[in-house]
Amino acid sequence: WLESVTGRLGAVRERRAIHREFPPAFRWLGSPVLPAGSGCHHWVGGERAHWPAVLPEDRDILAGWLLPKVAACAEDDQRGGSWWLPVLAESGGPVGAGLHRGVAYGLGARHPDDRLSAVDALLVLAARGDLDAPLLGRELATLVTSEAVKVNRLADALRTAAATGAYATVWSVLGAALPGLLAAEAVAARTGTAKAGTAKAAAAVRPGLGELLAVAAECVERCGARDAIPGLAELTARGGSSRLASQAARLLAALRQGDDHSAPELAEDRPNRNRTILNPSVTNRS
Helix, strand or coil, X not given: CHHHXXXXXXXXXXXXXXXXXXXXXXXXXXXXXXXXXXXXXXXXXXXXXXXHHHCCCCHHHHHHHHHHHHHHHXXXXXXXXXXXXXXXXXXXXXXXXXXXXXXXXXXXXXXHHHHHXXXXXXXXXXXXXXXXXXXXXXXHHHHHHCCCCCHHHHHHHHHHHHHCCCHHHHHHHHHHHHHHHHHHHHHHHHHHHHHHHHHHHHHHXXXXXXXXXXXXXXXXXXXXXXXXXXXXXXXXXXXXCCHHHHHHHHHHHHHHCHHHCCCCCCCCCCCCCCCCCCCCCCCCCC
């Protein structure tokens, strides 16, 4: 299984303090987590609630050990592997690539309840000032372009997060993700055009990208952002009647009119637990 995600799970550094201070039975937690090795994982569901208590102030290290479960929710359509995301978001210690990569996988999980856990984690991290939006955006772009995460699921999750009022927070993530996504889409479109004309180019567009741009456009319209997104003007200039084309134009227009909108929501706003539930129909493999 690890071979399917080698290079994306990433590594977690060695923690010598754990080797020095923990009892012998727990010292393995300080060992580096590498994106390679045995494909056999011995996970016992009944024991999962105890994981956060093992390293309550070192959540990013713990995220590295738990990452395969949430990755399987996105790549292999498994269920229940993202339970730990909001728990670690509320825990102590530094937040780095491990937890952000876990949230990225969770936002692209097949099942709505797993995506909802990732939305919870995203909002909690933002409320506590722990969210590294550019890092999360880059992680999302990498997972989407490597086909580990499907765009339609991601769009559904981020729409739910935005519906709580966290428009600026969601945009801060999407603003970092879109350059990589649009660059990959442009390459696919050029390749398709060269091979078989515009019909092939249209088929090469990643499904769900228009929906993701719709979420981005709504966030910008609500929070008044004015960021420059590389590749967006070029996509809009291509024109067309597709949802991708119309939402790209909508997003570009909203970004150019950012100063005319109301003040943005702050990332520190507390998450609303009574938010709109994710669309349960967004579980398809397309």
